[in-house]
Amino acid sequence: MRASVLALALAAVALAAAADTCTGAEANRSGDGGGQRVRQFDPSKLGVDTVKQMSGYLDDDEQDKHLFYWFFESRADPAKDPLVLWLEGGPGCSSMLSLFQQMGPAKVSQELELTPNPFSWTSRASVLFLDQPVNTGFSLGRDQVNSSAEAAKDVYAALTxxxxxxxxxxxxxxxxxxxSYAGHFIPAVAAEILSHPDRTIKLKSALFGNGLTDALVQNRFYQPMACGDGGVPAVLNDSTCQAMKDAAPRCESLVQSCYDTGETAVCRNAxxxxxxSLIGPVGGAGLNQYNLRQECRGNLSNFCTDSVPPIQRWLNRAEVRQSLGVDGVDRWDVCSDKVSLAFGMSGDWSRPLQRQVAAALEQIPVLAFAGDGDFICNWLGNRAWTDGLDWPGRDAFGRAQTQALRMSEGGPEGGYGEIKAAGGLAFARIFNAGHFAILDQPEATFDLFTRWIAGEWAVK
Structure with missing residues (x-):
């Protein structure tokens, strides 16, 4: 969740429609004759990985929506390993960020050199990185999507x-x-997929890290997290902490009204x-809202890390864009202010996506995990909404014991985190990690991922 962009939601400005069109030659193009087509390129010469890969666009020409994808086959057993669909948060942040910063097959150094990622999720699964909603990353379209529900429909169509x-x-x-904001996107996409009885997608599970899912509950834990009650020393003074505490009841009332009415103006105001009142005090003080244990390197737009600028420079190289088949987009930016503003103005940030989690749990397991140094989508709030989720397995989940997460060999003494699971729902806390838990603890989160897709905590 990008709070520097979230502030744009305070400005009541009109959104300009994106009038870009998608033209140009491609290595391979095919469609169904109904306005949907796939453009396919082979970017393997870029040296990101040696596995089979493809990139290009999943097009809906009738609606003028063109979602960019980059696919990597599994390094292990591509004929049998599962497929992971990866969606970045934001809203409006490109999945290329995680490809090169977190769980993709390679990292980009400050010198723009590629180095293999030994803990890439492609070591155990084929991964489809998708830039969505339209006008995110290398994707483009005429009409801007402004809600998780709308975005989910486009993702379902693209994956199909x-x-x-x-x-x-x-x-x-x-x-x-x-x-991050995939705490909205992933529940919405899972619910959308499961709503189609004739689907061809064999949805097995949903998982997301440091997500914004239940705004009502999450908002209750900004003050505790910033003021010393989340396992991190207080980063604000007593007067600011008291002001946040005083603002909490009104904030709760506003979000509850959004939940009750669903009205755009009400949700936007919330x-x-x-x-x-609750997020601004940390970001406005120049603190690292993505990891309270670290200083902010760079700026909030780069998520307080120095890993984003080289990714941006590498992806904007002419030879990279040509190999990927990029078309109609002049420049790759890690996040789109336009997309974020559209979602902010529609009130989507404050809508109750935990309801989609409850619905999804009727058919598939769901894992929420969180690095415990994050402020913006902190672990306290994620633990609280999973504990309080209204679903048939609530009592069983409430009785479940929290257990240590340890690697089978090596790893930190005492484990790298803790997990609670029952009935198909699981919540994991990752120690000494921030908003981007995969970046901060790559080996630990890789262990969690591989065990999750193997079904260790997914029993319903």
């Missing part, structure tokens, strides 16, 4: 098109995954006021 065009992957188990 991908599996139809590449039938060799159609029988794979599918896990939908992401981080986002605006709660952002200013």
């Amino acid at each position: 098109l991908f599996l139809r065009h590449f039938p060799q992957y159609a029988d794979r188990d599918v896990h939908v995954a992401g981080t 986002t605006q006021e709660c952002s200013a």
Whole structure:
């Protein structure tokens, strides 16, 4: 979740429609004659990995929506390993961020050199990185999507098109995954997929890290996290902590009204006021809201890390864009202010996506995990909403014991985190990690991921 962009939701400005069109030559193009087509390029010469890969666009020409994808086959057993669909958060942040910063096959150094990632999730699964909603990353479209529900419909259509065009992957188990605002996107996408009885997607599970899912509950834990009650020393003074505490009841009332009415103006107002009173004090003080244990390197737009600028420079190289088949997008930016503003103005930030989690749990298991140094989507709030989720397994989940997460060999003494699971729902806390838990603890989160897709905590 990008709070520097969230502040844009305070400005009541009109959104300009994106009038870009998608033209140009491609290595391979095919469609169904109904306005949907796939453009496919082979970017292997870029040296990101040696596995089979493809990139390009999943097009809906009738709606003028063109979602960019980059697919990597599993390094292990691509004929049997599952397929992970990865969606970045934001809203409006590119999945290329996680490809090169977190769980993809390579990292980009400050010198723009590629180095293999030994803990890439492609070591155990094939991964489809998708830039969505439209006008995110290398994706583009005429009409801007402004809600998680709308975005989920586009993702469902794109994934269905991908599996139809590449039938060799159609029988794979599918896990939908992401981080940050993917706490909205992933529940919405899972619910959308499961709503289609005639689907060809074999959805196996959903998982997301440091997500924004239940705004009502999450908002209750900004003050405790910033003021010393989340396992990190207080980063604000007593007067600021008291001001946040005093603002909490009104914020709760506003979000509850959004939950009750669903009205755009009500939800937008809740986002605006709660952002200013509960999130603003940390970001506005120049603190690292993505990891309270670390200083902010760079700026909030780069998530207080120095890993984003080299990714941006590498992806904007002419030879990289040509190899990927990029078309109609002049420049790759890690996040789109336009997309984020559209979601902010629609009130989507404050809508109750935990309801989609409860619905999804009727058919698939769900894992929420969180680095415990994050402020913006902190572990206290994620633990609280999973504990309080209204679903048939609530009592069993409430009785479940929290257990230590340890690697089978090596790892930190005492484990790298803790997990609670029952009935298909699991919540994991990752120690000494921030908003991007995969970046901060790559080996630990890789262990969690591989065990999750193997079904260790997914028993329903």
